[in-house]
Amino acid sequence: MGSGALPLWIAGLLGAxxxxxxxxxxxLPQRSPGWNAAGWLAIAAAVVVAWGHSGAWGVSVAALVTTTAAFVALGVAGATAPRGRAASSNRRAGMLPQPGEPRHLARRLGTFAIVMPLGFAVALLLGLATRGLGMALGWGEANANVAALFVVPLGWAVLATVLLMQTRRMQLLTMAGCAILCAPLMLTGWGS
Structure with a gap:
C-alpha cells in the first residue's frame, strides 16, 4: 500500500x-471509566479517520481490523482463563412457570410483538433517517445507502436488547414510541 493509505493504517491501529x-x-479488579472511555474513544477515532479518508469502505476496513483484534483478544482470554470453581446452576430461572402456575402467554406474545416486529420497524426507520441525513450532508448515494444498511441491523440489535431490559410494559412502549419519531423522515421521503 502506498502512502495514500496511511490514514487507513492509522485507523486500523486506533481500532486495534x-x-x-x-x-x-x-x-482490572474495579471498573475504570477513564480506561473504558479511552478505549471507546480510540475506536470512535478509528471510524472518524477511516470515514474521512475512504468513506464507508474505509470504515469497513477499520472495522475488520478492530473486529479481528477483538476476536484475537477474546480467544487469548478464553484460552488462558482459569477454570471456574463453582459448578454452573442447573436451574432455569424464569424461563417457564412451574407446573400449575399461569403461563402468561398473552404477555409473552405482546413482548415479542413489541420487541421483534416493532423493533425492526423502528430500526428500519432509523436506517432511512440515516440515509436521509447522509444525502442531506452530501455523502453521496452509495455511502448513504451503506450507512443505512449498517444502521438497520445494529439498531435492531441495540433496540431489542434495550427493550428486553425494561422491567415494565409502559417503559417498553415509551422506548419504542420515542424511537419511532423518525417516521416523518420516511413518510416525506426527506433526503431521497
Missing part, C-alpha cells in the same frame, strides 16, 4: 489499540 485498551480496562 482501542480493543487492547478495553481489554485492559475490563481485566
Amino acid at each position: 489499540g482501542g480493543v487492547g485498551v478495553l481489554r485492559h480496562a475490563w481485566s
Whole structure:
C-alpha cells in the first residue's frame, strides 16, 4: 500500500489499540471509566479517520481490523482463563412457570410483538433517517445507502436488547414510541 493509505493504517491501529485498551480496562479488579472511555474513544477515532479518508469502505476496513483484534483478544482470554470453581446452576430461572402456575402467554406474545416486529420497524426507520441525513450532508448515494444498511441491523440489535431490559410494559412502549419519531423522515421521503 502506498502512502495514500496511511490514514487507513492509522485507523486500523486506533481500532486495534482501542480493543487492547478495553481489554485492559475490563481485566482490572474495579471498573475504570477513564480506561473504558479511552478505549471507546480510540475506536470512535478509528471510524472518524477511516470515514474521512475512504468513506464507508474505509470504515469497513477499520472495522475488520478492530473486529479481528477483538476476536484475537477474546480467544487469548478464553484460552488462558482459569477454570471456574463453582459448578454452573442447573436451574432455569424464569424461563417457564412451574407446573400449575399461569403461563402468561398473552404477555409473552405482546413482548415479542413489541420487541421483534416493532423493533425492526423502528430500526428500519432509523436506517432511512440515516440515509436521509447522509444525502442531506452530501455523502453521496452509495455511502448513504451503506450507512443505512449498517444502521438497520445494529439498531435492531441495540433496540431489542434495550427493550428486553425494561422491567415494565409502559417503559417498553415509551422506548419504542420515542424511537419511532423518525417516521416523518420516511413518510416525506426527506433526503431521497
